Amino acid sequence: MEDTSTIVAAHTQDLNEADRTAIIQVCREACNNPDFQRLFSFLPPNGLHVLGYSQSQLVSHAVVTTRWLQPEGHALLKTAYVDAVATAPAYQGRGFGSMVMRHLAWRIRDEYDIAGLETERIAFYQRLGWQVWRGPLAGRAKHGLIAxxxxxxxxxxxxxRTPELDLESRLTIECQAERIW
Ligand SMILES: CC(C)(COP(=O)(O)OP(=O)(O)OC[C@H]1O[C@@H](n2cnc3c(N)ncnc32)[C@H](O)[C@@H]1OP(=O)(O)O)[C@@H](O)C(=O)NCCC(=O)NCCS
Known part of the structure; x- marks a missing residue:
């Protein structure tokens, strides 16, 4: 059978139970991390999921939520923050993750000022045009910065829409209840 891959995007609020279960399974398998069971308790209704399918099977996923990066000397930047990037192990190395991330970059380009994420897979994202922030990092809390x-x-x-940036300068992000970055 011909291997048809498709990429679709959907908001969290529009995902049914079967979609949610499939997303959790891909993330858990890829990352070997049971915490993904609670993924949907962290996501707002307007999270944007990019879903990669082989035939009708979900094999790859990423989700964007809105956060606010602020490079020193700049206003807050409306940020497409990417989480839960995962391809099911049996499908890794076949281009699904790259397809998902390219589609994601295209979907967000007119709605956001910048995109951000944190990862241990730097080379994977570099090949897709992402750049490492080299300057100091901090969270913005109510009472000041947390380095x-x-x-x-x-x-x-x-x-x-991204302004000209100095990637050596300090970059901050709003603290969330569960995490900073
Ligand atoms: C990171 C991850 C999402 C990548 O997904 P993927 O579907 O394997 O991604 P791709 O197949 O597009 O690319 C993976 C590699 O295969 C290579 N590749 C892509 N298509 C290929 C093809 N047709 N033939 C051979 N190699 C190919 C890519 O160059 C890439 O190399 P790299 O890892 O050295 O950058 C996936 O490996 C994963 O889920 N890992 C575990 C969880 C994780 O680390 N998530 C990221 C946290 S931020």
Whole structure:
């Protein structure tokens, strides 16, 4: 049978139970991390999922939520923050992850100022045009900045609306209840 791959995008609020179960399974298998069972308790209704299918089987996934990066000297940037990037192990190395990430970059380009993520797979994203933020990193909390000197692998993707940036400058992000980056 011909191997047809398709990429579709859907908002969290429009995913049915079967979609959610399939997404959790791909993330859990790929990352070997049972915490993904709770993925949907962290996502807002307007999360944007990019879903890669082989035939009718979900094999690859990424989700975008809106966060607010702020490079020093700049206003807050509306940020497409990417999480839960995963391809089912049996389908890795066949281009699905790259297809998902390229589609994602195209979907967000007019709605956001910049995209961001944190990863241990730097080379994978570099090949897709992402760049490592080289400057110091911190979270913005109610009472000031929380430096995150041990955080590595924060990457950004420049979009048409991204201002000119110095990737050596300090980059901050709003603290969330469960995490900073
Ligand atoms: C990282 C991950 C999402 C990549 O997904 P993927 O579907 O394997 O991605 P691709 O197939 O597009 O690319 C993977 C590699 O295969 C290579 N590749 C892609 N298509 C290929 C093809 N047709 N033939 C041979 N190699 C190919 C790519 O160059 C890439 O190399 P790299 O890993 O050295 O960058 C996947 O490996 C994964 O789920 N890993 C575990 C979870 C994880 O680390 N997630 C990222 C956290 S931020």
């Amino acid at each position: 995150t000197p041990d955080q590595t692998g924060v990457m950004i993707l420049l979009l048409p």
